[in-house]
Structure formats: C-alpha cells, structure tokens
Amino acid sequence: MLLQRIPDAAIRRLPAYLRWLTECQQERVTSVMLGQATGYSSEQVRKDLAYFGAFGTRGVGYDVAALREEIYHILRLDRGVRAMVVGAGHLGTALVRYVDQGHQDVQIMALLDSNPAIIGSQVGSLRVESVDRLEELVHEFGIGIAVLTVPKEAAVTVADRLAQSGVRAILNFAPVAVCTHYPDVFVQPIDLTLELQALSYFVGQREQHTL
Amino acid sequence: MLLQRIPDAAIRRLPAYLRWLTECQQERVTSVMLGQATGYSSEQVRKDLAYFGAFGTRGVGYDVAALREEIYHILRLDRGVRAMVVGAGHLGTALVRYVDQGHQDVQIMALLDSNPAIIGSQVGSLRVESVDRLEELVHEFGIGIAVLTVPKEAAVTVADRLAQSGVRAILNFAPVAVCTHYPDVFVQPIDLTLELQALSYFVGQREQHTL
C-alpha cells in the first residue's frame, strides 16, 4: 500500500464504525453494510480502513470481532485515555451524567468548577472539585483530554492552564474560539449556537427549493 | 464575480464571523482582524464573504454594522427560525437552559418528552409537553429546526415524525446515525462519545511525537 498521510476526516469516522461493530449481532460484515449503518459510502469505508491495513477478506468482507479490535487499537482506546470536565453548569453536569450512563472507553475522572456553592456536591459518580486543583488533578489522574464547559469569559484562561499542565486535547463547548499557544494541543470546538445559526441557512435553502 | 456553488464549509464559518462582529466594539474591521478573532486566515475570510457580494471597501476594510446585517440576512436569521427540542433528559434540559440564557436569534419554542413523570414540569421558560403533540406543535409554532436529545432507541422514529411533519433541519445528539428518507431534511449529527473517541487518537499521536 502506498504510504500516505491519513485524513483527519477518516479518523473522525472510525468511532462510528466502531460503535456499529460493537452493536451489530453479526460475525461478518461487508463495507456496504457498514456504510449503510453509519451513513457513509462503501468506498469511503473501505478506503478509511485500508489506510491502516488490509483487515478484510476479498469476496467475503470483514470479521466483526477482529475489525473491532483493530479500530479500538488504532484509536488507542486500549490505552484508556482519561478525561476531565471543567465547568459544572447545566451543560457540564449533563455531559458527566450522559457519559456516566454508557460504559465508556474514555472515562471522565473529575468535574471542576470555580463556584464555591457547588464545589463538593455530587454529580453522577463524581464530586465537584475546585478549579484551583486543576493542575494537581491533571497530573494525579494523567488526564489526556479536557472538556471545556465554562462561561466564555473563563474559557481562554482555563484552556491555557490545561494546555500548560499537559492536557493533549480539548473539547471546547465555550462560545469563543480557543487557540492555546501550545501547538501540540488539539482543540475541537463544538458550538451549539453556531450550529443552530448555520442550520438556519440550510432551512432557508430548502424553502427556496420547494416553494 | 464568477457565479459558483458556495461551499458548506464557508456557510459554517459565517456564524463565527457574525458573533465577533456583534461583540467587537469597533466600527471598522479588516479581514485580518476578523480572521485572527475567529481562528481562520484572512484570505479565507475574504473569500467567504465574497461568495455573497462585495461588502468591503478596498484599502479600508469592512463596516461592522453593515457586514453584521449582511451575514444576518445571508443566514436568514432575520426571518427568526424557530426550533424545538425533543427529549427533556439531562442534555435536552441543559441545552434549553443554555440557549435561554443568551438572547438567541434561533428561538426554542417547545421542549417535548415521552415520560409522563416530567411532562408539565418547567425547564427555563418552557413547560415540557408530551411528544404525542409533536406534529401539532411543529405546525402551531412553524418549527424549522429540531434538536434531538432522545435515547438512541427512539431517535430514528422521532426523526421520521419530525421530517414528515415538515421540519427542515435536525441537530441530532442521539448516538445513532439518523438519515430520514426525506432527502430535503438536513441532518447535522453531534455525537459526544464519537468526538471523545476521535480525540483519543489525536492524544496518542502527540505522545508519539514528543516522546
């Protein structure tokens, strides 16, 4: 196989394949089945998997258990990456409870907030810790991923502290562009307001079409 | 200007520009300033805006108020798209409260759930309605966008009902690929588990680099 850079987009599809492989009750799958279940084309599925090796059998398909293990390994979920949520407002607590429900491969180890009124309270299986302990807890638990659900005023400062204390990736829900000056930290923004506003455009598009 | 298809990616950046334009305390901006504030390149900013017209003044920049109005109009936010949240669990209620806080351009008109124990309870400014009234409420409020925060078992069924009753776009938080058979409905997935798993890969990447 020609050695080439793996597109980010391909990486971001692997978890979807993985989920369906753990849910489906079959021994073998084809790229067509996997594609239909996840909403991608079969060629896309084959190419994504082929970036990492030849996991299938021509004329047959893929062995579900084996492919699951491969993707699990590629995503490094077998290393058990640990995460921390900073900001125990509505969104932060909802996320902790949401992830608590499913038996996740990425485990949330701590929930932090700056508000003394809620520090110490219980959220799911976690007790809210003071944000003052951020650096200490990152080291103690070996946190690799941080989920940022603080108000926008605090986001940049907290992100810098996270980056400086060794966190490698940040999932940023704060409504502000966070770009730490640490180039090795990967920031993935998820901005609900921006998503809704973009959808507004697409809603309008369709109306023009049909009317 | 050469008439061309506008990339989805460009549309999805406009809300970020819009937010900064409403927050910045200036009368004029350049593409460089706008780019730095939002994390994109100045060429990107100029090209995105130029898809829709020549809003700037050469040698000077863009008038903030005018550009804000233009983007507002392009995204059709001046039409006041109305949204509905289906699923009043942790995530659904958190989203309603979150959007309630900011004075949003996309207004959430209703919050629905199937659990009789919480139907009728108050969440932010909304009362939880029965999901049985879904079609009725979509028509009554003229809902264009639905936010799906139901468990995965219910997601596909609810999405189909939404599509059939005339909703044009769905923001899907349920951990399952929802593709309605109505091609005119735009589905935007946001899957927290998949995001975290993808980040796990990037965390691993960086470690290899530095160690």
Next chain:
DNA sequence: TAATGTGAAGTAATTCACAGCA
C-alpha cells in the same frame, strides 16, 4: 498606500473503476 476581491494554483477528500484474491 492599504486592504479588498478573485482567477489560478495547490492541497485535501471523495468517488470511480477495476485489478486481485478468497
């Protein structure tokens, strides 16, 4: 002069088309 607007060039991602193999 300083910044926009834009064709051209370059890069990235997807789809096609089919060779290769169980």
Next chain:
DNA sequence: TGCTGTGAATTACTTCACATTA
C-alpha cells in the same frame, strides 16, 4: 463470483498572488 484494496479521476476546499480601487 463477490467483495476488498487501490491507483486514477474527480470534486471540494484553501492558499497564493496580484490586479483593483477607495
């Protein structure tokens, strides 16, 4: 025969480079 794996073609997106204009 059926489905994978993959170079080639295509399409989508971004960056470059500069002509243009207040």
